[in-house]
Amino acid sequence: MIEHRLQRRVALGFAGAMLLTASLDFLSWRNKQAAANEADSMAQTYSVMTQLERTLGDVVDMETGARGFAATGQELFLDPLTSAQLSLGKDLNSLRQLTTRDPNQIIWLAPLTRDVNKAVSADQDIVAQRRQNTILPVSPAFQHGKQLVDTVRSEVRAEQAEQTRTLDQAARTKAIKGNRSNAVMLISTLVEMSLLVLAWIAVSRALLASTEAQIQIEGSNVRLEQRTRQLEAANKELEAFTYSVSHDLRAPLRHISGFSKLLVEDFGPSLEPEARRYLERITQGVSKMGVLVDELLGLAGIGRHILNVKFAPLNPLVDEVVAMLAPETEGRLVEWKIADLGTVPCDQALLRQVFQNLIANALKFTRSRATAVVEIGRVDDAGESTFFVRDNGVGFDTKYADKLFGVFQRLHRAEEFEGTGIGLATVRRIVQKHGGRTWADAKIGAGATFYFTVNLPVENDVQVNNGVVTGVHCE
Amino acid sequence: MNEPDVDILLVEDSVDDAELALHALRKEKLANSIFIARDGEEALDFVFCRGTFPGRSFDHPPKLVLLDLKLPKIDGMQVLKAIKSDPRTRTIPVVILTSSREERDLVSGYDLGVNSFIQKPVDFDQFRATVKSVGLYWMVTNQPPVRADVKPNLDEEAPTDEVLLTK
Numbered sequence: 241m242i243e244h245r246l247q248r249r250v251a252l253g254f255a256g257a258m259l260l261t262a263s264l265d266f267l268s269w270r271n272k273q274a275a276a277n278e279a280d281s282m283a284q285t286y287s288v289m290t291q292l293e294r295t296l297g298d299v300v301d302m303e304t305g306a307r308g309f310a311a312t313g314q315e316l317f318l319d320p321l322t323s324a325q326l327s328l329g330k331d332l333n334s335l336r337q338l339t340t341r342d343p344n345q346i347i348w349l350a351p352l353t354r355d356v357n358k359a360v361s362a363d364q365d366i367v368a369q370r371r372q373n374t375i376l377p378v379s380p381a382f383q384h385g386k387q388l389v390d391t392v393r394s395e396v397r398a399e400q401a402e403q404t405r406t407l408d409q410a411a412r413t414k415a416i417k418g419n420r421s422n423a424v425m426l427i428s429t430l431v432e433m434s435l436l437v438l439a440w441i442a443v444s445r446a447l448l449a450s451t452e453a454q455i456q457i458e459g460s461n462v463r464l465e466q467r468t469r470q471l472e473a474a475n476k477e478l479e480a481f482t483y484s485v486s487h488d489l490r491a492p493l494r495h496i497s498g499f500s501k502l503l504v505e506d507f508g509p510s511l512e513p514e515a516r517r518y519l520e521r522i523t524q525g526v527s528k529m530g531v532l533v534d535e536l537l538g539l540a541g542i543g544r545h546i547l548n549v550k551f552a553p554l555n556p557l558v559d560e561v562v563a564m565l566a567p568e569t570e571g572r573l574v575e576w577k578i579a580d581l582g583t584v585p586c587d588q589a590l591l592r593q594v595f596q597n598l599i600a601n602a603l604k605f606t607r608s609r610a611t612a613v614v615e616i617g618r619v620d621d622a623g624e625s626t627f628f629v630r631d632n633g634v635g636f637d638t639k640y641a642d643k644l645f646g647v648f649q650r651l652h653r654a655e656e657f658e659g660t661g662i663g664l665a666t667v668r669r670i671v672q673k674h675g676g677r678t679w680a681d682a683k684i685g686a687g688a689t690f691y692f693t694v695n696l697p698v699e700n701d702v703q704v705n706n707g708v709v710t711g712v713h714c715e
Numbered sequence: 716m717n718e719p720d721v722d723i724l725l726v727e728d729s730v731d732d733a734e735l736a737l738h739a740l741r742k743e744k745l746a747n748s749i750f751i752a753r754d755g756e757e758a759l760d761f762v763f764c765r766g767t768f769p770g771r772s773f774d775h776p777p778k779l780v781l782l783d784l785k786l787p788k789i790d791g792m793q794v795l796k797a798i799k800s801d802p803r804t805r806t807i808p809v810v811i812l813t814s815s816r817e818e819r820d821l822v823s824g825y826d827l828g829v830n831s832f833i834q835k836p837v838d839f840d841q842f843r844a845t846v847k848s849v850g851l852y853w854m855v856t857n858q859p860p861v862r863a864d865v866k867p868n869l870d871e872e873a874p875t876d877e878v879l880l881t882k
Contacts, residue, residue: 490814490837491729498735498839530837 257432263608264428271421278414285407286340289400295331298324298394299359303389306363310370325360352395359388482540489533497526535662542669547587549696554581557588558616561596568603577615584625585696590670597663598629598690605633606658630689635682645678724777726758728786741799745850746801755789759797762804773803779853784813784820792823797827806860808853
């Protein structure tokens with residue numbers, strides 16, 4: 241449960257770190273891309289500015305050439321004019337291409353082109369007028385040419401200023417983007433590191449916890465082993481005790497019994513009748529104690545008995561018990577009501593003992609009834625099989641019901657009903673070994689019902705088919 | 716001169732039990748002679764004709780051994796094992812007659828080849844009836860093997876001083 245939660249937490253930590261790394265890398269890549277684009281457009285702006293400078297230069301060269309030719313009439317001055325005129329076409333063309341994406345292109349490139357063309361034609365006019373010798377040193381054509389050069393210059397300077405602003409902005413943007421990219425990288429690294437540290441902490445905590453749990457488990461295993469050893473030792477001791485009781489207690493009993501019998505046999509005739517009566521009482525006491533010791537040993541033996549569990553049909557078992565108890569019912573009217581008891585996983589020998597004790601009790605406590613009614617049945621409820629033995633005997637006060645199953649507990653005086661007080665304790669011990677419970681219900685003078693459940697795990701998948709007794713209330 | 720034959724070897728450390736058993740056996744007139752061994756060692760010496768019993772012979776084994784389990788020196792199970800694992804003695808019927816009814820004793824007793832396993836009843840009448848039926852069966856009803864293969868290996872005529880209880 242805890243391990244599961246921890247595993248999920250660690251997995252989430254790692255997944256988060258990976259996701260973050262991926263997204264931050266993507267962001268950083270985008271920023272780099274943007275910076276590269278910005279660098280591209282800056283390079284372009286530089287080209288525009290250079291081209292503008294070249295255009296201005298060409299216009300000035302052209303004007304200077306025209307002026308020189310006009311003053312000297314020498315063709316030599318026409319060379320720079322011609323080459324400037326040629327390059328001006330290229331200049332304007334490349335400016336147009338460089339600024340196709342500039343939204344302000346129309347605003348500045350069109351007037352510049354127009355004014356450059358005007359300057360070209362003005363200079364061509366000067367050259368033409370000089371060839372016809374119609375030009376004067378202070379001709380208005382010179383004035384016009386100069387004016388046009390100034391116009392072009394101012395236009396070029398204005399646009400250069402504009403381009404410089406663009407360049408500044410691009411540089412600023414580029415710087416911002418670069419900084420942002422760096423910041424993103426830094427933050428991403430920090431966050432990743434913290435996530436990894438958190439994941440590491442979680443993992444080491446989990447390891448520590450599981451190690452501690454392991455140590456605890458090992459500790460409790462050691463304790464359990466100690467406890468088991470102690471229990472085994474106690475069991476062995478109990479076994480030895482039982483053995484010694486079995487052997488040592490029975491022997492003197494045998495001797496008392498034997499020698500009192502011999503006394504009666506060998507010297508009976510010479511004994512007073514009172515003495516013979518005492519000897520008889522001794523013999524009775526001894527034989528009673530013999531039964532008691534044997535029953536106690538039987539009870540102690542159940543604890544050490546290894547269950548031989550089988551699916552046993554119970555009716556044959558109960559029939560055997562009834563037949564065995566036949567001497568008890570001699571000369572009595574007994575009405576047997578034995579339901580179909582089905583089968584149940586149990587140790588047959590022990591369960592026979594349970595039925596024997598309960599049925600013997602039922603017969604014992606119905607002795608005063610004209611007709612004894614003994615009912616044996618079964619009720620199945622919630623997977624638990626409850627068996628009961630009911631009689632119409634003298635019953636008992638239910639306030640003593642919890643005492644019933646204890647060792648040596650008797651609810652009747654010995655002269656009313658004989659017994660050792662071990663029978664029901666034996667029943668409870670056997671039923672406990674079968675994973676079940678025992679309880680009883682009764683009313684003084686109106687009979688008693690003894691219940692027990694059998695709850696052994698079913699090892700092979702055999703269906704329990706049983707008859708269900710109706711009309712019986714069970715807890 | 717060899718020692719007289721012994722019908723029953725009673726291995727019993729308790730004087731009281733021994734006397735009661737003797738009483739029962741005598742009353743039923745089942746045994747002419749009964750020897751009582753008071754511990755495991757004495758029982759084995761008797762059966763294997765050694766120690767204080769050099770005068771005994773394997774030719775004349777007891778017809779029945781009544782064996783208690785809880786014995787001084789060598790316990791009943793070991794006595795049983797020794798008798799049943801030696802070809803010279805293994806045909807001697809051994810009946811465990813004990814106070815205990817321990818399952819493990821029952822199992823190991825039969826594993827070692829005991830002929831009967833009987834728990835001594837507390838009640839003397841029952842005890843007497845049990846002794847009677849055991850004696851009747853092994854001394855009268857049961858047919859022992861013909862002992863032709865066992866050669867006497869002791870020939871001494873040393874006087875013996877063990878208590879021999881005869882009828």
